[in-house]
Amino acid sequence: MSLLRPRSLGAALGAMSASASNGAEKLIPFAGGTDLYVVLNAGTPPGTRYLDLWGLRELRGIRVGRAGVTLGALTTFREIRDHAVLRRKLPSLVAAASEVGAWQIQNRATIGGNIANASPAGDSLPVLLAHDAVVHVRSARGGRAIPFAELYTGYRALSMAPDELIAAVEVPFPPAGARAFFRKVGTRRAQSISKVVCAGVLKLDRKGNATHARFALGSVAPVTLRARRAEEALMGIPASAAALAAARAALERDIAPIDDIRSTRDYRIAVAGNVLEQFLRIADPRYLRV
């Protein structure tokens, strides 16, 4: 087992680049260690060469812009929770950050790590998807931006090259007047891995027609996904109980949950539908109107 502790992002990218070429054994980057050490402690190490990113200042910090925020990859969930602007402008991200593990985990776990770990149950991921986030990746060759919606290509598979590292994630503020939502359903209120986790953003115009709809879910498919059929069922239609029912029916065709250790397919379908209903009713009471 070896551990590299680069002093700069440049050095880290150099190490990634070297490990990606000439058939070297792959280098496993990690930050707070909250996912990595679970598998190390279980005696199933994912490799023998590790790259510690925790000390890289270039990957820290929350930058607030006019249209959104850019979170350095090493931003911890505690930093997200405590950030005044995020609390006001991105409450669903703050809600997700507050439910990732408990305090001990939130102090160490990072947004970049949550993205890179690529678990279909990752708590912050539906929020990033529902807000049209963009992931900024870097390599010794340069940088590029990947829309979050295009990041995952399959179960725990990312559209990133072997020499690339996540540098930051940019989260646009939702359109003015939109309602944002986050809900995690697990076995216990705190600390549990989700059975279903979802985030939504919805905006209606004055007449009550939906003009912007995002509904993203985790733990219901091999990747975190947007319920595009459900969104389409809502778009351009006045808020009503019929629109809600149509969206709920469409949602069943968006998701592909499985029976596993944490829950069953049927339960997840029912809960995902219930949570969509809850979101719409909170967003606008007209979704209750028959």
Add this chain to the structure above:
Amino acid sequence: MKKAARKTATKASTKAAPRAARMTTRGTSTNGAPRMTVEMTVNGVRRRASVPPLKRLLDVLREDLALPGSKEGCGEGECGACTVLIDGRTACSCLVPAAQAHGARVTTVEGLAKRGRLTALQQTFIDMGAAQCGICTPGMLVTSCELLARCKGRVPGDDEVREALAGNLCRCTGYQKIVDAVRETARRAKRVAK
């Protein structure tokens, strides 16, 4: 007394801060495996250990620094028995490579009492029967330290304490007494302050 300890800690960590722990060729174990030197201020005292690169902070504390107060429960960040403070923030020491604590201030349960005098939190745990078998107690105490520090003299609500301690499991199911003890500590501190 507390102040003095903090002062030493600050001094020591400033000294250690600029250099990151890195691999050393000098310190190799008997089988020639690489080791790295980790220096940190543990409970106000500057400590140093030469450890395998990915060795967990928990194991370094327990095995290399003879501080067995932090326990290992689940090994996956669920139970909180291994909770320590790193620069004032709680962390599961079973999920932290010791190398990442290099240059940091680490507080374990052993660092709470000073010269044999229990802290108000520890005394209140005893007074209110908040410790049963004791395995979760070090973690409960350490996490409560971060909560009380964040409250800055305010008495936290029941829900607030429960949320803060959500990552500390007690299998004796002594939660109510633990929550009560944490709140009572804050109340007593407030009375003293008045």
